[in-house]
Amino acid sequence: MNYRILFAALFLITSLGCDDKSGDNVEASAISNPVSAENGGKIDSSKVAIMTFDKSFHDFGQITMGEKVTYSFKFTNTGKSDLIINTASGSCGCTVPEFPKEPIKPGGTGFIKVQFNSEGRNGVQDKQVTIVANTLPNTTELKIRAEVKDPQ
Helix, strand or coil: CCHHHHHHHHHHHHCCCCCCCCCCCCCCCCHHHHHHHHCCCCCCCCCCCCECCCCCEEEEEECCCCCCHHHHHEEEECCCCCCCEEEEEECCEEEECCCCCCCCCCCCCEEEEEEEEECCCCEEEEEEEEEEEEEEECCCEEEEEEEEECCC
16 A cells, blocks of 8 residues: 555645634634624623623522422623523533523523432532533533432
8 A cells, every 4th residue: 555645645634624724813712702703803801791690509408319409590691792601511410401592681680490300319419500601701600409318
């Protein structure tokens, strides 16, 4: 086998997948934070959305194994641009968040509803929900806790 031809073919294939960025100096954060694209790729922190929660931790206390409990974390967009939540994910399959899909205007409020399913869990459970949005920083973490007891 001719290794020169193989090497040339691999080089050609990999180079075709590369973008020419010589004329584009937009930071990667401009993609996750649209406001930054207006300023040549520089983020103007005075114009970004700010997600301000009433509280970022909730303790369900003692619950019985198998019980499903929910809590809604209230937040306000205290920033200067629309708040767009890209994703919200739980630290495990037992913790499921729901979040608004529409933009939240400055001064607007919303809720991140978190359901915890204690099926198969026992003892103190500490779980997290990670929210990715067009904020600085672009991730926010909410925490829940429950002490799961065996059913008697």
